[in-house]
Amino acid sequence: MSANTLLAAEKVEKRFSGVVAVDGIDLAIAENEFFALLGPSGCGKTTLLRMIAGFETPTAGHLTLDGKDITTVPPNRRPVNLMFQSYALFPHMSVEANVAYGLEAEGRPRDEIRRRVGEVLELTVLGELAKRRPHELSGGQRQRVALARALVKKPRLLLLDEPLSALDRRLREQMQLELKRMRHEVGITFVVVTHDQEEALVMADRIAVLDRGRIAQLGSPRDLYDRPENRFTARFLGQMNFLEGRLGPDGLTVDGLGLVRGVRPAGATDATSIGCAAFRPERVEIGDVATAGNSLSGTVEAIAYHGNSQSLIVRLDGAGGTRIAVSRSSTAADVRPVASGEAVRLTVPPEHVRLLAGGPDTSAAASAEADAH
């Protein structure tokens, strides 16, 4: 644990009538960090968030904030605020009164309340809506009121539960950057809970990927995307191709393809076992480009045009006819056009292939995939 750790979780566990929701999580969130808890529904991320906010008490383990144990401190005595997924705005109060509520509860002087409410309404661009009631606002405006109401308290830690899930796509993309800007401006540590991997990748400094109550992997967005350490993380973030086979000291042996070379995660044991090769669609190149690359061949089954990029579905010769996705920029597609039904040769550089242990866990992977979309 480093010196500037703000929130620490030590072996935090939560059971609901015997069912484990959070299964012994250790976590250290640094001061001024934008941290994301990412996972499918039922992974325990919301339970963990509610324990940090104080709405649930851990069955075991400890939570400390600024080095002080807050495990059993009630929510109204924690310097932590939560922005609810439903926003939970008070319907009988104006925007202004909603934002002032938390300061009135603290018993702040009236002048200070008016000043701080004014400041935060300006920061969240709500000044003109101060007298409106929540039902007179759009979804995006309500979201900003919920944010203002939490920010005005100047908490040590702001928790955001699926903050953007109720907004439409365009507004969501805009608010991702907006939240990042505001976090920087107010200098408050943010912890966001989301099932949307793109949201986590765009906003967070660090991400903890949660799977069935445990942290599957923790790292920067780049770490998680480029260097997944297990199947769950590999499948949950972005699009990934998998080739199934047997892991050996030199690489993965795949039926009908031979040896696929790649990188083992740090600390992985070299014992022979079943495993997979995972690589991103955008790392696959068409044609024999790199001499040192893994060489594959197959037939183009479908082509989809996305404007700035093009994606192909290729059915491999060997590997039991596994289909893989190949993505390339539209400019590359112009240089070397490919038609549906055409036989192609593909190259995957070994440095972009992750060799991961374990067999395909269909149930967890399928639910992760369903939730990611």
Next chain:
Amino acid sequence: MTSPRLSRTILMAPGLGWLALFLLVPCLLVFFNAFYERGIYGGVDYDAFTTENFARLIDPLYVEVFLGSARIALITTVLAVLIGYPAAYAITLASPGAQTRLLILAMLPFWTNYLIRTYAWMVLLNRTGLINAGLIDAGVITEPLPLLYNEFAVILGLVYSYVPFVILAAYASLARLDRSLIEASADLGASGARTFLKVVLPLTLPGVAAGSVFVFVLSIGNFITPDLLGGGHVQMLGNLIYDQFLTARDWPFGAALSMLLIAVMMVLLFTQAVVVHRASARSGGRA
């Protein structure tokens, strides 16, 4: 093929017909009877039109009965809300299965006849009843307490009877209250008391209003409880009307008193409708 409008009319017809025949017609009969003189041998003399019956309503004797009834009904309402609302709140905190069981428990008294329940109170409260006998045996008191045949007994009986209505009305409001609002209030630093006063109570006021009007209207018109538990010492509007029809045989004046009672109820029901409408308007129809 039936249009939605037609099928709606057909569905409503039995209910509307029932109300028209057994509510509207009797009310109109009572209304018209109030404008005639009483017959010499009881009944109504339809040849003698008069407004005298309404003038008699402001006789101090009757004004006093009316104010006394209103006071008893008001005290009953306040007590019933103070008991019923917290109970309803406690029920909403229970698990869904337990909520159903607790609501059934709250309604259980209605499975027994109202008269029998009122007589049961007489057994409990009289000078040699269970309460007095128990307290004397325990040495707490030496003389029996005057628990029966007074205003205390009447209010106790009314509160006992109508608390379930408050519980149901308040529960309906409280159950619809978004739990995350309570959590949000705590999260923003509010104590339990503050959360209740600033969030829970304002948002469930329509339920409280509905329950209150119900209790007040039923109490002010009640004549069985004042008669049995008041033992003739507590005269309420309901008793007065009862006496005019069945003892004094002055139907026209009884009708005028009834119109007064109906007018009070209508004013209260209208006020309650306004409260509910305002509450739902300011929260975007979600109250």
